[in-house]
Amino acid sequence: MRTGYCGEFSARDAGREVELCGWVHRRRDLGGITFIDLRDRSGLIQLIFNPNQGEAHRLARALDREDVIQVKGIIGKRAAGNINPNLPTGEIEVEVRELRLLNKARPLPFQIQDEVEAREETRLEYRYLDLRRPRMRWNLLLRHKVILEIRKFLDARGFIEVETPMLTRSTPEGARDYLVPSRTFPGRFFALPQSPQLFKQILMIASFDRYFQIARCFRDEDLRADRQPEFTQLDLEMAFVSQEEILALVEELVCHLFREALGQELERPFPRLNYQEALARFGSDKPDLRFGLEIREASDLFAGSAFRIFRETVERGGLVAGLAAPGCARYSRRELEELERLAKGLGAKGLVSLKLAAEGVESAIAKFLSPELVAALRERFQAGPGDLILLVADEPRRAREALGGLRLELGRREGLISGGWKLLWIVEPPLFELDEQGNITSTHHPFTMPKAEDLGLLEREPLAVRADAYDLVLNGAEIAGGSIRIHRRDLQGRIFKLLGLSEAEAEEKFGFFLRALEYGAPPHGGIAFGLDRLVMLLAGAESIREVIAFPKTLTAYCPLTGAPAPVKESQLEELGIELRKESPARGAA
RNA sequence: GGGGGCGUGGUCUAGUGGUCUAAGAUGCCUGGCUGUCAACCAGGAGGUCGGCGGUUCGAAUCCGCUCGUCCCCGCCA
Numbered sequence: 001m002r003t004g005y006c007g008e009f010s011a012r013d014a015g016r017e018v019e020l021c022g023w024v025h026r027r028r029d030l031g032g033i034t035f036i037d038l039r040d041r042s043g044l045i046q047l048i049f050n051p052n053q054g055e056a057h058r059l060a061r062a063l064d065r066e067d068v069i070q071v072k073g074i075i076g077k078r079a080a081g082n083i084n085p086n087l088p089t090g091e092i093e094v095e096v097r098e099l100r101l102l103n104k105a106r107p108l109p110f111q112i113q114d115e116v117e118a119r120e121e122t123r124l125e126y127r128y129l130d131l132r133r134p135r136m137r138w139n140l141l142l143r144h145k146v147i148l149e150i151r152k153f154l155d156a157r158g159f160i161e162v163e164t165p166m167l168t169r170s171t172p173e174g175a176r177d178y179l180v181p182s183r184t185f186p187g188r189f190f191a192l193p194q195s196p197q198l199f200k201q202i203l204m205i206a207s208f209d210r211y212f213q214i215a216r217c218f219r220d221e222d223l224r225a226d227r228q229p230e231f232t233q234l235d236l237e238m239a240f241v242s243q244e245e246i247l248a249l250v251e252e253l254v255c256h257l258f259r260e261a262l263g264q265e266l267e268r269p270f271p272r273l274n275y276q277e278a279l280a281r282f283g284s285d286k287p288d289l290r291f292g293l294e295i296r297e298a299s300d301l302f303a304g305s306a307f308r309i310f311r312e313t314v315e316r317g318g319l320v321a322g323l324a325a326p327g328c329a330r331y332s333r334r335e336l337e338e339l340e341r342l343a344k345g346l347g348a349k350g351l352v353s354l355k356l357a358a359e360g361v362e363s364a365i366a367k368f369l370s371p372e373l374v375a376a377l378r379e380r381f382q383a384g385p386g387d388l389i390l391l392v393a394d395e396p397r398r399a400r401e402a403l404g405g406l407r408l409e410l411g412r413r414e415g416l417i418s419g420g421w422k423l424l425w426i427v428e429p430p431l432f433e434l435d436e437q438g439n440i441t442s443t444h445h446p447f448t449m450p451k452a453e454d455l456g457l458l459e460r461e462p463l464a465v466r467a468d469a470y471d472l473v474l475n476g477a478e479i480a481g482g483s484i485r486i487h488r489r490d491l492q493g494r495i496f497k498l499l500g501l502s503e504a505e506a507e508e509k510f511g512f513f514l515r516a517l518e519y520g521a522p523p524h525g526g527i528a529f530g531l532d533r534l535v536m537l538l539a540g541a542e543s544i545r546e547v548i549a550f551p552k553t554l555t556a557y558c559p560l561t562g563a564p565a566p567v568k569e570s571q572l573e574e575l576g577i578e579l580r581k582e583s584p585a586r587g588a589a
Numbered sequence: 590g591g592g593g594g595c596g597u598g599g600u601c602u603a604g605u606g607g608u609c610u611a612a613g614a615u616g617c618c619u620g621g622c623u624g625u626c627a628a629c630c631a632g633g634a635g636g637u638c639g640g641c642g643g644u645u646c647g648a649a650u651c652c653g654c655u656c657g658u659c660c661c662c663g664c665c666a
Contacts, residue, residue: 032623174666221665
C-alpha cells in the first residue's frame, strides 16, 4: 500500500516514484499550487499538487485536517530557496500524480500539535487524537524501548519471564483490593493483584532461580500525579543471592536503560544512604540530591537557652533542627508566612525564622537569643549575612519531615534544583513502624528479612530492628523497592505474630504460602520498579498519565470508554449480587 | 476523609458587581490568491460564562450547594 514512512525519505530518494499513506496534517492552498503536510508516526513530508495534475489537485483542495489519504508521486528535490530547515524532510517534497481519499475526518475537538494544550479530560476522551501528537508518540516509544531493553538485559542474564494470575486472592494489609466477583462460587471474590509478591517468591521455591515480569498491579487507593489505579511494575526475584548482588545487577540494569533509552552514562556504584541518615540530613526517605540545603540539628544549642518553647522541646526528648537558605534573608513577611503555613501543613507546630544581618539577627525570637547562641547558630548552619535560618522544634520524626518539605520548597523557589540524574540507594530501613492506632506494621511488607544482627531484638524491641531492604531513589522519587525475603517458616511465623496475626489467621490468609516455605525454600530476594514512574522521569513528564496510553482520571474514571459503567441486572443476578441503592452513575447500562 | 486551584464559542485564554449587547488567538465556513511550510488577505457563523439556588435595582463576576477536573495531605504492606 505504501513505499515507506513519510519521515524516512531524504534527498537521496529524489527521482523515486513512491506511494505514501497518512493523515493530512495541514493544507496550504495558494489558489493554484497547493501543499499538504502528510503525517504518519514517523513524521511529516510535504506533498505538492500542481494545477496541471487536474484530478489530484482538485481533490487535494477539498481535504481537511486529519483526513486519511494515499498518494502516488515522485520525490523531488526542492529548489534552494524553498528548503525548510525545520523539517527533517525539508529538502524534498512529493509531486503528487494520484490522490485517494481513504477516510474523511470530522472537525477536531482540539488541534494535534505539541504546542496546543487541551484540557486533560478532553485529551483523554479523544485519546486516539491526543496520541497522534509527537510528544505522546515519543513518550510511548520511549516506554516501549525501556521495556524492550529490560527484557533483553534480563534475558541475557538468565532471567525467565513468568506470568502470574490477575485473578487472585485478597490478602490482609496493604492497599484496598479491586475485587472481582466469582460466578462459580457465589459470594466469593477474586482480588486483582497489588503486586506479584507471593507468586514470585513461590517461583523461587519452585527453583526458577531468576524470574522477572512486566506486571500489571492494582491498588484501589486515592490517586496522584504519579499514581494510577492500575500500574506497571518491573518485578524481579533471584534465589541464592546476596543483597550486594541484587543491587549490583539493578545498577547495571539502570545504567543499561539510561544508555539505550537516553544515550546517557551514569556513574556506578550509586551512592547509598542509611535510612536514618537520609531522614536526619534530608528529612525524607527519598531525598532529592540535586541540591544541598541539608538539615542541621541544633538541640544542644537550645538546651539551655532562654527560648522556653525550644528548651522544653529538647527537655522532652524532642528535636530542634533547621536549615539555612542562602540569600533568603530578603524574604518578605508574606513569603515567610507561606513557609510557616507549609511547615504546619507538614505537621510542625510552627516555624521560627532568623534573618541574618551583618550584625545580629532579625527574628520574632531575637530577644531570646544571646550573642553567643547567634554565633553558635551561624557556625552550625554555616550561614552569614543575608542568609535565612529556619528552625523547627518537635518530636524528631515530625520535625525532620517538616524540614524535608521546606527543603524541597526552598529548592524549587530558589531554583537550586539542577538538571541531571541523581540516583541513590536508601538502605537499612526499620522493619516495622507504628500505624495511626499505634499498631506495629511492616514498613516494606511482612515477607522482608530482618537484619541478621537485629534478630535478637525482634520480640524485645521490634521498632529497633532494621530490614534487609533497599529503595532506589531518582531525583527525589522512589523508583524501585525491594528486599531479601524471609525463607524460613519459623521466622515468617514470628513476624506474623508480631504483626498481630494469630496462628489461625496466618493459616487462613497465608496458609498456602507458609506451606510452600516448608518444602525447601531457598534464600531469595528481589526488587520491583515502578515502571510508569521511571518512564515518566526519563520522558521529563510531570505525570505518569503522560506515559500511559489510556490512563484514568483522579477519580479512576476512563473518559474514553466511560468505565466504570453500570451492568445489566441479569449480570448481577448471575453473580448473586444485589445493589443496595441506585448509584448516581454516569451513563446508562 | 481534609485542604487548595480551575470550569467563559470546537480549543486555549482575557474579563473579578453596571462601560459585557462577553474580548482575543486559534479552529470552522465562504471568497481570493501558483512556492507555501503555524501560508497569507477579506468576509462570516459559532456562547443558556459547568449546573441549581440565593444576595442585589443589576451577577461570568459575590454567597451557598452541587457536578467535573487538576494539585496536595491522609491513604498507597
